Amino acid sequence: MSDDLRNVIIIGSGPAGYTAGLYSARAMLDPLMFAGYMSGGQLMLTSDVENFPGYPQGIGGPEMMMQLREQAERFGLEVEDKNVERVDLKERPFKVWVEGQEFRAETLIICTGAEAIWLGAEGEEEQKGRGISTCATCDGAFFRDEEIIVIGGGDSAMEEATFLTRFASKVTIIHRRDVFKASKVMYDRAASHPKIEIKTFRSVKKWLSDEKGLTGALLEDPRDGSIEQIECSGAFIAIGHKPITSFLEDQIETDESGYIIHKHNTMTSVEGVFAAGDVVDTRYRQAITAAGMGCQASIDAERWLEDQE
Numbered sequence: 644m645s646d647d648l649r650n651v652i653i654i655g656s657g658p659a660g661y662t663a664g665l666y667s668a669r670a671m672l673d674p675l676m677f678a679g680y681m682s683g684g685q686l687m688l689t690s691d692v693e694n695f696p697g698y699p700q701g702i703g704g705p706e707m708m709m710q711l712r713e714q715a716e717r718f719g720l721e722v723e724d725k726n727v728e729r730v731d732l733k734e735r736p737f738k739v740w741v742e743g744q745e746f747r748a749e750t751l752i753i754c755t756g757a758e759a760i761w762l763g764a765e766g767e768e769e770q771k772g773r774g775i776s777t778c779a780t781c782d783g784a785f786f787r788d789e790e791i792i793v794i795g796g797g798d799s800a801m802e803e804a805t806f807l808t809r810f811a812s813k814v815t816i817i818h819r820r821d822v823f824k825a826s827k828v829m830y831d832r833a834a835s836h837p838k839i840e841i842k843t844f845r846s847v848k849k850w851l852s853d854e855k856g857l858t859g860a861l862l863e864d865p866r867d868g869s870i871e872q873i874e875c876s877g878a879f880i881a882i883g884h885k886p887i888t889s890f891l892e893d894q895i896e897t898d899e900s901g902y903i904i905h906k907h908n909t910m911t912s913v914e915g916v917f918a919a920g921d922v923v924d925t926r927y928r929q930a931i932t933a934a935g936m937g938c939q940a941s942i943d944a945e946r947w948l949e950d951q952e
């Protein structure tokens with residue numbers, strides 16, 4: 644067991660975690676962060692971030708995350724590039740286990756984010772970020788006057804497809820069935836859009852590319868295995884996200900998909916445990932909203948600690 648009892652342990656090092664770290668450090672809470680298996684979070688996977696305020700020319704995702712870390716460390720955030728294996732939230736101080744060692748804290752701020760669910764089709768790994776994306780708000784503007792496909796049949800797929808018509812010359816929605824999970828209003832909006840075509844009974848079998856990036860996909864009809872080729876320079880996979888909460892082992896209330904539920908401001912169902920960013924956010928999923936929530940969680944934790952005294 645580590646001897647010191649921390650005011651705050653922050654779990655996760657995306658924009659939410661580093662912002663919580665910055666605020667907690669500046670509030671003299673002596674915070675400790677476990678950065679996790681992907682130090683820097685999801686933005687480490689992207690080359691250009693053009694919608695985070697303060698960067699008029701845009702900035703590379705990894706570079707931005709390094710700057711956030713540097714800023715928080717300057718005020719005293721202590722960062723360990725390690726994964727939290729499990730936690731015990733039954734009593735305070737809370738316990739956190741990392742590589743078998745036990746750490747204790749009065750409050751926890753959970754910022755473990757979410758992962759987009761990918762299709763896993765042939766050629767996908769190589770084209771991630773080179774034409775295949777899971778975020779239209781983030782990457783749509785890179786496909787002006789180009790043909791794009793969107794994979795999925797739920798509200799997110801309809802919303803992404805409709806949004807992408809602002810940039811693309813044509814958007815084709817690919818869905819493996821002819822029944823849609825999307826609400827009628829979202830489906831109708833997409834289906835009636837002049838730039839959108841919907842292809843049902845198709846799933847992506849293989850991504851096609853050349854040296855410049857994505858060029859298309861081979862689509863398979865699951866009913867008879869027949870193959871069709873579609874051309875596109877951009878593809879957006881919109882089949883859902885998975886929040887990273889399994890290490891909490893059901894000690895905090897989540898929704899049916901595993902997203903942490905806020906009970907009071909950023910506080911969770913466990914008093915003294917706060918959560919911020921994509922791990923609670925089913926709607927916005929942006930760096931700036933995650934950072935904003937990280938700030939809120941830190942201020943909530945600080946005020947809660949004050950109230951305990």
Ligand SMILES: Cc1cc2nc3c(=O)[nH]c(=O)nc-3n(C[C@H](O)[C@H](O)[C@H](O)COP(=O)(O)OP(=O)(O)OC[C@H]3O[C@@H](n4cnc5c(N)ncnc54)[C@H](O)[C@@H]3O)c2cc1C
Nearest residue numbers: 655656657658659679681684685727756781920921928930
């Ligand atoms: C390819 C791509 C491009 C994107 N582009 C943009 C963009 O241009 N603009 C924009 O605003 N948004 C963009 N996004 C979305 C944005 O990245 C997320 O909304 C944002 O990163 C969420 O921040 P977060 O802090 O909640 O979590 P994340 O960034 O997901 O970070 C989660 C952190 O938790 C850590 N972690 C997980 N489990 C554990 C554990 N057990 N112990 C310790 N740590 C753990 C991980 O290591 C990681 O550091 C993009 C996303 C992707 C995937």
